Amino acid sequence: MITLQEVTKTYSLGKGSSVTAVREVSLEIQPCEFVIVVGRSGSGKTTLLNLVGALTRPTSGSVMLDGVNLWELTDPQQSLLRSQKMGFAFQFPSLLPTLTALENVRLPSIFGKKQDSSAIEDRAVQLMQKVGLEDKLSSYPRQLSAGQQQRVVIARALMNQPEVLLADEPTSNLDEKTELEIMELFRDLHRNMGITMVMVTHTRQLISYGTRAIEMANGQIIKNGS
């Protein structure tokens, strides 16, 4: 279970000025939920996702995963937790350009538990099949379309069998048809693999894919319900 208690995140802009992106947010996300966070640009939804993923330190409040305060962990412990329990899909092209699609999918295995290399290879290939890109194993990111790249990112996010998948506007750079394909893939992963999913989007039409929707404005949750 993910728990945020009175979490505030303020960014320093230098010269004494700052901006508060998330303001005293408290939230609980149960295992196997598919939470969709909507809101306008600057509403704080991406910061909220980063706080859940321990990608940024809260200015105040606490972020807990299964009862463990993420910011009381050391950097290696926190990194191990991210590697073993979390998967990420970002809005921007986040594949490493110097690695092939298959190598990108295998990448998280460097940081996870020690595994047999052939088992890693098999799992990466299976994941590429799952996202429908079994014929693109040796392709480099530049040789893939935006939709294909996002599928590889999703396969990579699943490599270490995470409990939580965090997606930050994963379909914002895609055309409508590809967007729907990716959302179907998310729904399929949620239903069949039982992964807890938190997805941030500014497209309200995608709310129907989740089990709960949260709306944010000015760094605060203004609506929270199914």
Place this chain on the structure above:
Amino acid sequence: MNLYWLASKNISGNAFRTGVVALCALLVGSFALFTTLLMRGAENSLRLAINRLGADIVVVPEGSEAKIESALLMGVPARFWMSRDILSQIAAFPDVESASPQLYLATLTGASCCSVSDMFIIDYDPQTDFTIQPWLEQNQLDMLRLGEVVGGTYISATDGKQNITVYGYLVTLMANLEPTGTGLDQSMFLTFDTAYDIASKSVQQAERPLEIPTDSISAVMIKAKPGSDPHLLAVEILQTIPGVTPIESSNLFQSYRQQMTGLLKTILFIMSITWVLCVLLLGLVFSMAANERRKELGVLRSLGATRRFVFQSLLTEATLLAFAGGATGLALTVLIIILFRNALVALLGLPFLLPSAGSLLLQVLVGLFLALFSVNLAALLPAMKISRQDPAIAMRE
């Protein structure tokens, strides 16, 4: 898949960054090796030349100090004379153990009578000599007879046998001395008797006869008695015998030492500037690269990479590039110095002797260390900065 695999993938994926970093490492490594090789090579040459001469003091005609240094160090033929009487005056000093005369001659330039053009010839007296004679004995060779010569390491017979033509006179090359990296390597040693024989026969056999002034010598090599002070002996000679300059072996090649020091300072200055510029350029390249790869490194953190992993990954890339660039530069430097040694000696006006394999390896390792140190120094700050950043901030900017 591990840290090194990821680092090598990043290296191969960015030609520009790889090229600039490797080039800087190449410059730093090769410049460092070039400087140390050159300076140590010159220093070794001077030391060996002094050892080869074996004298505590060399007495030459007043004003000929620079000429003898050029002749012995660079093989520039020199002719200067003083009366043979000076030898007996010097030998009479109580602190002189032995005094041996030498006569300096040269072959003709571009003349068919001499198979080697402009060669420095050193005539010695086998009865008193302590420069060549001990070497001959050490190598179990007989005393040189009439018409026999010993050559520096670069003296070779052109007819494929042992004969060299000097003023139309065929001398037999009996052996070659070990290299010193100085003009002695291009010099020929023969006895006074052979020199006088060449001179007398050159009247008929050579385009121009070899003229040796009667009762003249060019220098006197002095070995001081054990326990005596060569400096005091030199002062005494200077004060007693007019028209001559005694040069203590510790002061021999003083002008070359000064030239070397000057050159060393210039090279060190250029090297320091190059090093600072290279480190600054590398720092800039690594900062730009770290900045350009912020998102990528943020993504790595999100996948579970620790700060330490990101830091190590950047330094591993730097180390691999420094190693590749540095090793290439060092190999090229060694190759260039071996291939163009003579041209370098002529260009810099310094003697030069390649170090032994062990010493060369040590200098190569020092050059490689400097390349690795410089590149890692430049990469340290950007790597620390980027690895400490919040992943979310890194991915957002």
